[in-house]
Amino acid sequence: xxxxxxxxxxxxxxxxxxxTACQQKSGKEAPLNIVYIMTDDHTAQMMSCYDTRYIETPxxxxxxxxxxxxxxxxxANSLSGPSRACMLTGKHSCGNRFFDNTTCVFDGSQQTFPKxxxxxxxxxxxxxxxxxxxxxxxxxYWEILPEQGDYYNPDFITMQNDTIPxxxxxxxxxxxxxxxxxxxxxxxxxxxxLLIHHKAIHRNWMADTTDLALYEDRDFPLPETFYDDxxxxxAAAAQEMGIAKDMDLIYDLKMLAPGKDSRLKERYEQFIGRxxxxxxxxxxRFYGPIIDDFIRKNPQGKELAEWKFQRxxxxxxxxxxxxxxxxxxxxxxxxxxxxxxxTLVVYTSDQGFxxxxxxxxxxxxxxxxxxxxxxxxxxxxxxDRRGDITELVQNIDYAPTFLELAGVRIPDDIHGVSxxxxxxxxxxxxxxxxxxxxxxxxxxxxxxxxxxxxxTDRYKLIHFYNDIDExxxxxxxxxxxxxxxxYGTDGYDDITADLKRQMLALQExxxxxxxxxxxxxxx
Numbered sequence: 001x002x003x004x005x006x007x008x009x010x011x012x013x014x015x016x017x018x019x020t021a022c023q024q025k026s027g028k029e030a031p032l033n034i035v036y037i038m039t040d041d042h043t044a045q046m047m048s049c050y051d052t053r054y055i056e057t058p059x060x061x062x063x064x065x066x067x068x069x070x071x072x073x074x075x076a077n078s079l080s081g082p083s084r085a086c087m088l089t090g091k092h093s094c095g096n097r098f099f100d101n102t103t104c105v106f107d108g109s110q111q112t113f114p115k116x117x118x119x120x121x122x123x124x125x126x127x128x129x130x131x132x133x134x135x136x137x138x139x140x141y142w143e144i145l146p147e148q149g150d151y152y153n154p155d156f157i158t159m160q161n162d163t164i165p166x167x168x169x170x171x172x173x174x175x176x177x178x179x180x181x182x183x184x185x186x187x188x189x190x191x192x193x194l195l196i197h198h199k200a201i202h203r204n205w206m207a208d209t210t211d212l213a214l215y216e217d218r219d220f221p222l223p224e225t226f227y228d229d230x231x232x233x234x235a236a237a238a239q240e241m242g243i244a245k246d247m248d249l250i251y252d253l254k255m256l257a258p259g260k261d262s263r264l265k266e267r268y269e270q271f272i273g274r275x276x277x278x279x280x281x282x283x284x285r286f287y288g289p290i291i292d293d294f295i296r297k298n299p300q301g302k303e304l305a306e307w308k309f310q311r312x313x314x315x316x317x318x319x320x321x322x323x324x325x326x327x328x329x330x331x332x333x334x335x336x337x338x339x340x341x342x343t344l345v346v347y348t349s350d351q352g353f354x355x356x357x358x359x360x361x362x363x364x365x366x367x368x369x370x371x372x373x374x375x376x377x378x379x380x381x382x383x384d385r386r387g388d389i390t391e392l393v394q395n396i397d398y399a400p401t402f403l404e405l406a407g408v409r410i411p412d413d414i415h416g417v418s419x420x421x422x423x424x425x426x427x428x429x430x431x432x433x434x435x436x437x438x439x440x441x442x443x444x445x446x447x448x449x450x451x452x453x454x455x456t457d458r459y460k461l462i463h464f465y466n467d468i469d470e471x472x473x474x475x476x477x478x479x480x481x482x483x484x485x486x487y488g489t490d491g492y493d494d495i496t497a498d499l500k501r502q503m504l505a506l507q508e509x510x511x512x513x514x515x516x517x518x519x520x521x522x523x
Contacts, residue, residue: 031122031191031404032380033343035330036248036398038087039323040080040129040202041363042349044374046320054220054355055317059328060464063347064376068423071388072146074435074455075395078351078363080202081106081131083395087350088112088352091398092511093438096184098132100441106132111411114138117193120408123186123198128174128197129435135161141185143177149199153274166274170199175326188189192404196330201353204252206271209282214321215314220440222309225481228358230326231471232485233435233472241354241362241446243312245303252313252361254287254292263353303338309356316355329380344405345378346398357481364448366462367482368438371455377423385512392435392457393419415510433457436506438514442466451516454503462492463516473499 018098044050048057049064076086077093085098089112098104113137114124130144135157143156147315148162154170155163166173186192207214230237240246249255251264256272273281290311298333299307306333309312327347334340337411352372354360363370373395379385403410404418438452449470453462464470471494473487486492500516507515 031407031463033191034117034346034402034405035334035338036195036346036402037198037327037330037344037348037350039198039200039347039453040203041140041351041353042320042323042374043317043353043369044372045355045369046201046317047374047376049376050374054313055215055320055356057320057324059324059331060347060376062328062331063269063345063378063382066386067345067376067378068385068387068389070375070377070393071390072392072457073373073394074371074392075351075373076435076437077439078365078370078437079439079441079465081133082349084132084197085349087395087398088114089414090396092396092415092436092510092512093440094510094514095413096417100444100445102441104133108137109135111413112138112192113402114195116403116408116411117406120406121190122406123190123192125181125186125192126195126197127177127179127181129199130197134276138386141181145199148202150274151199152270152271152279153276154199169322171208171322171326174198175329177356178330180336184332191406193406198323198326201319204268204271204373205312205315205319207315209279209286209448211318211321212282212286214318218314219310222306223356223358225358225483226356228483231483233470234413235449235451235468235470235472236358236365236367238468239360239365239446239448241360241364241448243308243356243359243361246446247308247312247361249308252310254289257291257295257505278441293396305359312361313355330458340378341381343378344380344402346375346397347377348395349373350351364441364446364447366439366451366453366455366460368476368480371437378446383423385423388421389422391422391427391431392433392455394442396437398429417448434506436503436510436512438512444468450517452503452507452512454499454506456499456502459495459499461496461503465514 005202046055046462047060048055049069050062075083077083079100079101082093082098086092086095089096093099098106118124118138124138124142127138127143128145129149129170136142143158146155146157149170151170153167155165158165162271180247227313248262248264250262251268297410334343351363352370353363354369357369397419400410400414400416400418401420404420434454434456436454440450442448449468450466451462451464460474460476462472471487472485474482505518
């Protein structure tokens with residue numbers, strides 16, 4: 001069987017030699033710094049370096065233009081907490097034991113890449129969203145949001161375990177703190193790894209008051225799968241994340257009015273209750289006329305579904321706008337301080353998100369829009385690669401990449417593989433040919449069934465299990481929207497059998513206790 005994992009153990013002396021050569025070329029002697037910017041639920045459809053249909057993101061595009069854009073970047077478990085645990089440990093959920101957001105607490109005593117970097121002499125810092133239940137470990141400095149955090153005047157938990165209120169908009173505050181640590185909080189004689197983890201663009205997409213009026217002059221086309229009927233895909237039909245039926249008019253779409261109620265009204269009132277007088281006045285000034293117009297027109301059926309889509313996508317884009325502006329602030333700071341050419345800048349999200357595809361918002365499924373995640377990197381001197389990287393990569397690969405760049409030996413138990421060869425312009429013959437995925441959180445919010453699966457360049461095989469036993473097979477070349485389930489169709493037996501063999505090999509490689517059983521499959 002083809003080796004599905006690139007094994008690239010590199011001795012520390014070899015890596016340090018490579019880094020020294022890079023540093024001599026750039027005229028710098030300090031080891032490389034790492035600035036890792038991660039957002040929540042930011043999908044590639046909403047970055048203009050990936051997709052020009054919706055929004056312009058000039059600062060994110062700067063990263064891609066000055067470096068590389070990964071066109072086949074995916075996550076191992078499309079859910080916030082588990083995805084973050086995969087990133088920190090370089091392991092699938094079955095390896096780091098953080099399976100879902102409802103039952104798990106991250107074991108902070110386990111091996112993570114910040115701990116290994118710190119041991120090697122790096123300063124490590126984390127600012128923003130954590131969402132792993134336990135407090136961070138392995139960082140010289142951290143300040144995090146409780147749980148999901150708030151968009152307006154958020155609280156932060158400090159290293160002294162105090163919870164302190166901060167005034168302002170959360171994306172600005174996180175960026176302020178990150179820049180302040182780089183300027184005033186670190187030892188400037190040492191290399192650093194800074195994790196900037198934003199709350200944006202998480203539900204319920206509350207934009208900064210300065211951006212509320214943006215995009216209101218445009219209507220956006222519905223995705224071609226907006227009215228998907230889920231034929232042949234019972235697990236897809238069973239979810240509770242439809243824009244038409246599940247998106248809350250008050251909590252998600254801000255239609256708060258006297259006499260109007262919803263399941264999530266109280267939570268929304270808590271959010272806007274955090275605003276100061278001026279923030280609330282600007283909020284009401286913008287949404288008031290929209291609420292009045294909505295009540296007057298009282299849309300129903302398809303008209304209501306499409307109205308909800310337009311409001312959702314515009315609020316989402318406005319939240320992206322502030323994020324893009326703040327990424328620009330970080331890039332400008334690094335340039336001003338002369339650090340940009342000696343710093344790897346990474347931008348990604350904890351997973352993708354549905355912008356109306358299949359009629360959905362949220363993530364969780366192994367389908368393309370949520371399994372995919374944007375990944376762009378601005379490369380330091382010594383790395384000449386530019387443009388697109390097309391190899392299959394996953395968020396378990398970030399940890400070994402950072403370790404190799406820092407000259408730290410990659411532990412044998414890490415599931416991911418270093419992306420450094422790709423950043424150097426190489427195309428290793430033994431690069432992985434398939435990715436493994438496993439989603440565990442059910443029953444829970446949005447009611448997406450548990451499932452695992454495998455994705456190759458062309459095919460995707462998914463098994464929904466637990467209270468359901470359904471298989472799905474998609475030909476991504478001929479059916480990129482994943483509408484036609486080919487499992488059990490004549491002519492696909494050999495392809496299905498080969499995918500099952502590859503999938504079982506990955507489950508065994510990663511020691512996933514929940515596995516496909518070939519014996520049962522033959523029954």
